[in-house]
Amino acid sequence: MAKTEENRREYKTEQDFDKEFFKDIERRSNIWQCIQCGTCTASCESGRWTALKTRSILRKVVLGDLSVLEDPDIWLCTTCYNCYERCPRDVRPTDVIMELRNYATKRGNISPNHRAVVGYLKNFGHAVPINDEIRKRRVELGLEELPPTAFKYKQEGDDKDLKKFEEHLFDLPPVKEEKKKGEEK
Amino acid sequence: MVKEKTFSFFLGCIMPNRYPAIEKATKFVMKKLGYEILEMERATCCPAPGVFRSFNKIDWMVAGARNLCIAEKMDADILTVCNGCFGTLQEINKHLKENEEHREIVNEKLKLLGDYEFKGTIDVRHVTEVLGYEVGPWGIEDKIVRKANARAAIHYGCHFLKPTRIREIESSEGPTIIEEFIEVLGVESVRFKEQLTCCGAGGGVKAYDAKASDTIFEEKMKNINDAEPDFILDICPFCHLEYETAQDQLNKNKGCNYDYPVIHLSQLVAFCMGLDREFVGLQYQLMGKDYNFGLEEVTKEEEAA
Secondary structure, three states: HHHHHHHHHEEEEEEEOHHHHHHHHHHHHOHHHOOOOOOHHHHHHOOOOOOHHHHHHHHHHHHHHHHHHOOOEEEEOOOOOOOHHHHHOOOHHHHHHHHHHHHHHHHHOHHHHHHHHHHHHHHHOOOOOHHHHHHHHHHHHOOOOOOOHHHHHHHHHOOOHHHHHHHHHOOOOOOOHHHHHHHHH | OOOOOOOEOOOOOOHHOOHHHHHHHHHHHHHHHEEEEOOOOOOOOOOOOHHHHOHHHHHHHHHHHHHHHHHHHHOOEEEEOOOOHHHHHHHHHHHHHHHHHHHHHHHHHHHHOOOOOOOOOOOOEEEHHHHHHHEEEHHHHHHOOOEEEEEEEOOOOOOOOOOOOHHHOOOOOOOOHHHHHHHOOEEEEEEOOOOOOOOOOOOOOOOOOOHHOOOOHHHHHHHHHHHHHOOOEEEEHHHHHHHHHHHHHHHOOOOOOOOEEEEHHHHHHHOOOOOOHHHHHHOOOOOOOOOOOOOEOOHHHHOOO
């Protein structure tokens, strides 16, 4: 009887604990203060409708469980900061999730749509670029056809700002191999 | 010393590139209130706190600091109209002023982008906070030429007030800054269930999993519909875009019949201060194109006559 129960349980051993990972997140956040009370999950606006369970994400981090970086749920946080505001231990879960996303991005776990947004920033200097209809509308409203942002200068032939963006910021790792295969199918 | 009554106007992305009428309205209002508005040449995306901070926090701070440097060179506080821009720029500005280690890292990387150095000489402001606290309902009262006479469902959004320890504006659980300000514009705030929740688009969720985002929005919209407001009042072009496009999506995919005008605080104030309706720009929007506020032109002319 006791034996079956033991088989059912999933134990974490020291080998499962990635010290480096935990230490790094610990250095950048207040994760060590977490008492697993669940206020974060209870306050979570996204979690009401999705699979995101903030408490269990935090637990995985404390356990040094790297599988959390492959977990799509960390990308379902809307950064509404409810958990951040209400956490009685000041863990600031939103910040922890941000650190996890940074980690996941380094490993190439980044969705195609998000890659596209980074492309927009590098090409246009905007996450949402302008289009012809809006240009027309701006003129009708008595505004300059193009706002005086970096993109306007690029249009005028001076693209030194955005070239430097392209070169030095948000360098994303290549698309993961397995994902590539999936896309080909 | 920063220049008084002068702002570096930070445009961001969605306002100039999707809702230019908000830009028009903000400029109109601020100029009429006696502020000088400076253009921030060569500025970029703030960059958005949901997506770009998720990918690389340091690069997010560098790109944000570059925008801050543009305003520092003009010696004027930044004015933002968007919760996302406000969230990013206010947070980076405050963080880099306090954290020497990060300031050094960021300044080192800023050199790669051009002649920029973060000095920490300015503040970042949101138009709502300037209107609500600096101008105040007491200061706008005799500047308006008409009242809107309407009931509005106010959407605060997330990043204007939260995290409260960083924003230091007011409580995020029971804010009143917009309610108090719009009362003198003749707008009554209607309470609705779950009023302070997120629109569902933030944090990169809209791009990552549109379905999840839509589910959050659907509930939000149901609660607003129960309160039957005349329009939805927001203070963030990103929420603005979400309320517009997602209402449209619900109508197309879920058989809903929503047509609530979505109005930014700047648009509302501009209208009350006399900006012509064609420049307030509702005709360009997806929802409530024909809405004309509860138009009642009283005040000035009649009093004078």
